[in-house]
Amino acid sequence: LRLVAVVRAILEGEKAAVLKRDHHLPLSFHRRQEELKFSLGLQRLQHRVREIQVLQEEGPGRDGAVQSPMAPRELPTLILEAVKELEAAKQQVLKRIQIWKRQQQLAGNGAIFEENLAPLQKR
16 A cells, blocks of 8 residues: 555656646647546446445355455445545536536637537536
8 A cells, every 4th residue: 555655646746747847738638638537537436336336245144155354344445435536526527517617607708618518418
């Protein structure tokens, strides 16, 4: 776990450096990046839910098999992680809705408005 934390910190530092260096990238690149982040978060959430379902289906003492002592402690941890993933996905959806609302406000003032609602509807 410590190694994962170190690698994650290194990657976050690299990501910050790249974003700082390449802040001038086109808006389409940033939108694509946001969509990829959202889909990755959604995949993580689906994976956590599947893990939780598997642990719940196994249940304590099923078929007389001896459960590992870690299984009862894993379930609350997995549920907590799934809730965090769900909260992150919710925040991303709300952020995208706010961006869309702001674009509509600006369009009312004469700014160009992209009428393609597909990215918003996918979420």
